[in-house]
Amino acid sequence: MTSSKLLVSRIERWPIAGRFTISRGTKTQAVTVMAEVSQGGLIGRGECVPYPRYGETPEATLATLQSMQAPLSRGLDRRALQTAMPPGAARNALDCALLDLEAKTAGQRVWNLLGRAAPEPCTTAYTISLASPEAMAAATERVAHRPLLKIKLGGQGDGARIAAVRKAAPQSQLIVDANEAWTSDTLEQNLKGCADAGVTLVEQPLPAGQDELLARIRRPLPVCADESVHDSASLPGLRDRYDAVNIKLDKAGGLTEAMAMADAAQALGFQIMIGCMVATSLSMAPAMLLTRQARFVDLDGPLLLARDRDGGLRYDHNMVYPPEAALWG
Template sequence: MLRRLSARHQSWPLAAPFRISRGVKHSAEVVVVKIRQGALSGRGEGVPYARYGESIDSVLMQVRAVAGLVEAGATRGDLARALPPGAARSAIDAALWDLEAAASGEAVSTALGHGPPQPLTTALTVGLDTPERMAEAARSLAGAALVKIKVDASRPEAQIRAVRRHCPDARLIVDPNESWNIDLLRTLQPVLAEARVDLVEQPLPAADDAALAGLGPAVPMCADESCHVGDDLPRLRGLYQAVNIKLDKTGGLTEALRLLAAARADGFRIMVGCMICSSLGIAPALQVAREAEFVDLDGPLWLQRDHAGGARTRAGLLSPPEPGFWGEPVPLALRGAR
């Protein structure tokens, strides 16, 4: 039976501005792909990211360029050969997994040999701001088990200490988003150790990875912008101790699972992250997050509103979307309603 693919831009206003060293977001701009096959359908979401040269228009163009191939019955393997890693492939890949679950009657988690997704602890993010305002934000997260701190190169020590003061027991991830240089990173090693930071995510620009050689970091370094797919791992050995797996970088769940297996085999610790997105964007990522030491899937928490039946979070405990939301057989009465 022939498929029909559609794609559209969707904008989700944020409840508050989201600031990192690279800029500020006021909305989550995503591309949603739907693949219909008779009464069945599959959905997926991708987040175009300017850091990787993507835009809404470029991602929609990529999706439309392979629409005929997908409609003719392309597999996820065919898709990986037709498109590079990125948001377009991620959205289509997720829609294909979802469609396969609907057609087979078998949930994605079952097909992967897992039980249904369970609640897990996600990082709650303190966005980049003045140390004083970051302290205020951290105060509202008191009691959270895992907190991620967005910093830059202006006052990172004060920013880190401000959050630690109000989250004394939380595990901490510090994320400079490529804004530091190697001299600053060396200078901050005692501060990171004193603040009991668990992980530093992509401190240097990806092009400067070689400067990490011989650093002997006080806390583990995690590759984010430097790690997209499994083929990136060989050049990261000895420089990073962990990798951040994001489906919008890998090109979807299919490659994310390959990256997970390869990273484990290479001895890397695993973090699973997301862009600022809706629950449709993180639903596939939950299939990888169950294997991670660090989970950072709070993207939907920044939205003013999310999909009905989406993921829910209370005090940093992330509960998966309701049954039938993504990656599970859809009851006959609900087919076509999504």
């Protein structure tokens, strides 16, 4: 007789190296929630980052996870999980933990279990936090050797910021992330400034739900949805506004939905970015399965921490490597 699954979850805090600033504020630590599902002497792990932007807190996420012990004891599996919980951070942690457990139980790597291509080493973006143009230029200059940089902008003065960053990194490909901070009055001017600076992609310039202007203007460079896109169901309504979508496991509610979402986004003609929150390698590892479908990979979360968890992903110069089985999958 198969033993029932036991769930253990907890909140973890990981100091950030310095400060991480976007248009919504600054933080000095990453607060993650870990889920561990054990069965038959094996343990599957998953990590999530509750996001206040979507009304999530670590404490509420932990409570939601703890409430899933009874369904797991009754035989809830990963497929049933997709309807038993809504998309979001809690389901992400549990979905990834169940996938890790499935792989360990089968004695296979998770991509073989799922019938997906094995992930390969790939270039990841590196994020420059929002600050004054001078401070952002100085931070950029230190990493100007990296081929792909993601620049956090925040509203007033963004033209000067992006110009300063471009001067500091003349050879790097630049992604700009406004985190919903632009307005209908500044949108076209800021997009032009980005185009003039040779920016490759602009992420979420307008607030989600207030982005209809993107369908009515000529976009001088590709625009990517982040806060406006969550799961597969949100994709069709974005086709006239965005050229790309940022898939994050914490938004989608796990790798299971994120894989379906990536397939659907490709079918609709979107370019794909694989993104992350500031978190440890345990959050990044499942997202590596999506990188072969991605035009842009932004999995630099552990690089922004003062320290990663033991056995984390290998980052070598600009490259991130697939996880070892001991970490995940």
